[in-house]
Amino acid sequence: MSLPISPVLLLAQGAHHGGELVTVGQARKDSGARPPGLALDWGHNHAEGVDALGKAAGPLMSPILAHPGADTDRYGKEKFGPHKAAAPWTQRAVPKTVEEWDLTIRESVEAQSRLPLDAVMLPTRPITGTDWPDDFQVLADVARRAWTTLNLGSAPFITLKVSERWVTERKMRRTLLNQLTDLPPDFNVAIDVSWNSMASYTDESALHDLATIVSALANDNRKVLLLESGLIGWLSIAWGGWGFSAGLSNASWFRQNAVIRRAKGQPGPPRIKRYFEKQLLNRVRQPQHVRLKAQPGYQACGCPSCVQLGPDSPNPWDFLEADKHALFSLAALTDEISAPRLAERANRVRKRLDDAIAYNKSLPFELPGDSKPVHLEAWRSVA
Numbered sequence: 001m002s003l004p005i006s007p008v009l010l011l012a013q014g015a016h017h018g019g020e021l022v023t024v025g026q027a028r029k030d031s032g033a034r035p036p037g038l039a040l041d042w043g044h045n046h047a048e049g050v051d052a053l054g055k056a057a058g059p060l061m062s063p064i065l066a067h068p069g070a071d072t073d074r075y076g077k078e079k080f081g082p083h084k085a086a087a088p089w090t091q092r093a094v095p096k097t098v099e100e101w102d103l104t105i106r107e108s109v110e111a112q113s114r115l116p117l118d119a120v121m122l123p124t125r126p127i128t129g130t131d132w133p134d135d136f137q138v139l140a141d142v143a144r145r146a147w148t149t150l151n152l153g154s155a156p157f158i159t160l161k162v163s164e165r166w167v168t169e170r171k172m173r174r175t176l177l178n179q180l181t182d183l184p185p186d187f188n189v190a191i192d193v194s195w196n197s198m199a200s201y202t203d204e205s206a207l208h209d210l211a212t213i214v215s216a217l218a219n220d221n222r223k224v225l226l227l228e229s230g231l232i233g234w235l236s237i238a239w240g241g242w243g244f245s246a247g248l249s250n251a252s253w254f255r256q257n258a259v260i261r262r263a264k265g266q267p268g269p270p271r272i273k274r275y276f277e278k279q280l281l282n283r284v285r286q287p288q289h290v291r292l293k294a295q296p297g298y299q300a301c302g303c304p305s306c307v308q309l310g311p312d313s314p315n316p317w318d319f320l321e322a323d324k325h326a327l328f329s330l331a332a333l334t335d336e337i338s339a340p341r342l343a344e345r346a347n348r349v350r351k352r353l354d355d356a357i358a359y360n361k362s363l364p365f366e367l368p369g370d371s372k373p374v375h376l377e378a379w380r381s382v383a
């Protein structure tokens with residue numbers, strides 16, 4: 001097992017349409033570009049589905065990792081039907097004893113050994129900080145014990161699912177960094193942050209705190225993988241991040257805890273047609289996408305999904321194809337910032353942000369509402 005140099009994009013397996021991730025990888029290869037990697041996920045899929053996608057993607061996508069899951073005790077035996085069982089460790093309650101943790105780690109590592117993976121990821125549990133600092137100490141102890149008792153390969157990942165508090169509160173952040181940098185030097189770090197709200201997406205202070213974590217771990221010679229982080233994960237490459245993941249769902253690009261409450265029986269709002277504009281590093285509503293296409297200097301995407309979304313297609317809009325186009329574009333953005341040295345990768349991230357800001361200012365109109373790329377200036381300040 002070996003891991004490539006940064007930057008790395010992993011397409012995140014969600015609960016639906018996992019096979020479409022392979023078609024995105026194939027589209028990248030057909031265009032003469034490097035296919036992205038893949039992040040399998042036992043937390044959202046039955047064991048058979050994880051195994052099938054891993055084997056299908058093995059000859060094409062690289063690197064491939066597999067998240068063992070964090071929210072245990074949420075998948076009963078009938079969750080996926082009697083013949084589509086969840087992985088055994090995801091069906092049990094969160095481990096509490098040494099014996100329970102050892103069983104969970106052993107089962108997940110054995111399952112990963114049967115797949116064409118490039119590194120092992122350790123199971124985890126959500127950490128909110130309510131039992132600070134002991135709740136984090138438990139995971140650190142689990143990782144150390146696994147390192148001494150199991151064959152984890154040369155570059156395993158300790159996997160963290162943390163609330164925003166662990167990023168933005170100084171004492172929590174210090175605990176996190178102290179514990180992680182005290183691990184055996186072979187351990188890399190995969191972090192999945194649940195943000196408080198969409199406001200964190202443009203919060204310079206929160207982004208600066210995240211940059212502090214990523215850069216400190218990178219300076220400790222650890223590969224840092226930001227799970228389900230989308231464009232913020234792409235931005236983290238400028239801070240020393242190794243890689244990031246994103247999938248077909250919006251939540252896999254930015255996971256936040258805010259809950260929209262509706263009356264019982266009230267249907268959710270209709271899904272809005274959005275298109276990812278690589279020049280703006282932002283999704284815009286379809287009418288604004290059409291308007292942008294008519295402007296001088298617009299750079300049209302030629303990926304297979306955009307052919308399906310074009311005016312000559314019998315299906316002028318397809319949400320799945322729009323999501324695949326977004327991943328294709330994110331892979332292209334990742335390749336654009338690839339360079340051997342961190343300083344050059346950071347410069348390329350900054351240049352892409354500068355170009356997006358300049359392009360937005362050059363438009364003869366202001367994009368309205370949630371199509372407006374309000375995050376660009378904040379991101380440039382922390383890049």
